[in-house]
Amino acid sequence: MMLADQVKMIAKSKPFYAAAGAGDYAAENLRKLRRRLQKQLRARQGEVRETAKDLPGKARETVAKTLPGQAREYADTTTAKVNEFYDDLAARGRKIVSSMSREAAKELEDVSKRATTATAIEKDKAAGKNPTPSGKTATRA
Numbered sequence: 001m002m003l004a005d006q007v008k009m010i011a012k013s014k015p016f017y018a019a020a021g022a023g024d025y026a027a028e029n030l031r032k033l034r035r036r037l038q039k040q041l042r043a044r045q046g047e048v049r050e051t052a053k054d055l056p057g058k059a060r061e062t063v064a065k066t067l068p069g070q071a072r073e074y075a076d077t078t079t080a081k082v083n084e085f086y087d088d089l090a091a092r093g094r095k096i097v098s099s100m101s102r103e104a105a106k107e108l109e110d111v112s113k114r115a116t117t118a119t120a121i122e123k124d125k126a127a128g129k130n131p132t133p134s135g136k137t138a139t140r141a
Contacts, residue, residue: 010016
């Protein structure tokens with residue numbers, strides 16, 4: 001069978017006509033939908049114009065009402081976080097200073113003991129006494 005005969009057979013078949021009918025049906029409904037949407041758009045054009053006129057005023061009003069509150073909320077939140085961080089730093093500093101103060105006090109105490117022992121040994125030597133390593137004096141017998 002030749003190609004032309006096959007095309008004629010397909011073109012005269014029911015599925016071919018159904019596909020053509022579906023395409024026409026879709027096109028018709030799209031035209032109807034377009035007309036309906038155009039009518040709705042024309043009807044609402046005035047409403048859109050009014051809304052467009054009101055937008056700048058509404059925007060200013062919204063910004064004037066909500067922005068200060070939002071800015072205040074942001075500032076309060078930031079302040080709270082900064083204060084919390086500041087308190088944490090202060091507590092940490094207290095621990096470090098306390099620890100360092102304890103260490104410094106212990107060092108001073110040790111230095112003081114060594115100085116007292118050294119002074120006692122020198123006094124004993126000057127007095128002619130026999131010093132002991134503990135820093136206490138032993139008298140000669």
